[in-house]
Amino acid sequence: MTRPRTQIPFRWPDPPFNIVLVEPDIPQNTGNIARLCAATGTTLNLVEPLGFQLTDKLVKRAGLDYWDSVDVQRFPNLGTFMGKSSKVRKIYFSTNGSKNYTEADYQPGDCLIFGSESKGLPLELLEANPDDVYNIPIQLDHVRSLNLANAASIVLYEALRKLNQRPCQ
Numbered sequence: 001m002t003r004p005r006t007q008i009p010f011r012w013p014d015p016p017f018n019i020v021l022v023e024p025d026i027p028q029n030t031g032n033i034a035r036l037c038a039a040t041g042t043t044l045n046l047v048e049p050l051g052f053q054l055t056d057k058l059v060k061r062a063g064l065d066y067w068d069s070v071d072v073q074r075f076p077n078l079g080t081f082m083g084k085s086s087k088v089r090k091i092y093f094s095t096n097g098s099k100n101y102t103e104a105d106y107q108p109g110d111c112l113i114f115g116s117e118s119k120g121l122p123l124e125l126l127e128a129n130p131d132d133v134y135n136i137p138i139q140l141d142h143v144r145s146l147n148l149a150n151a152a153s154i155v156l157y158e159a160l161r162k163l164n165q166r167p168c169q
Helices: 027-040 057-063 078-084 123-128 148-165
Strands: 018-022 043-047 072-075 090-093 111-114 133-135
Touching: 018 027, 018 078, 018 148, 027 043, 027 148, 043 078, 072 078, 111 148
Parallel strands: 018 043, 018 111, 043 072, 090 111, 090 133
Antiparallel strands: none
């Protein structure tokens, strides 16, 4: 017997948000984020090099059978991604940011950009875009950063929440 599920009313952004992972290291995080993207209609952009193969069992397992529902775009490096997305707004997330992620003015189609688990985003990228760098509050005396999949979930659902609070257009 299948458990009942309910699709609640919700306005999904058009165009959808983009989650961008720059050189992710941990396959399970990317798999979990792929599932998040499938659940929200968000495009997943992967900037290489990846610390794993997309065929890796751990990536597939974390993403379950949702991979066919994810629009995955791959880029050989950050420069190629930046060039191909030059007309799209970019919002960067880092423990280096001085503004709270809840303060961002999220718009449909935005690129929500996260760095690798081991290195984060390149410092020169953050320094070149100081007005667009946001942070999720954490107690730095206890942890260095949040798990990448958790951070992506927190930010994406805040962006969706904010869009749904706006009057319909």
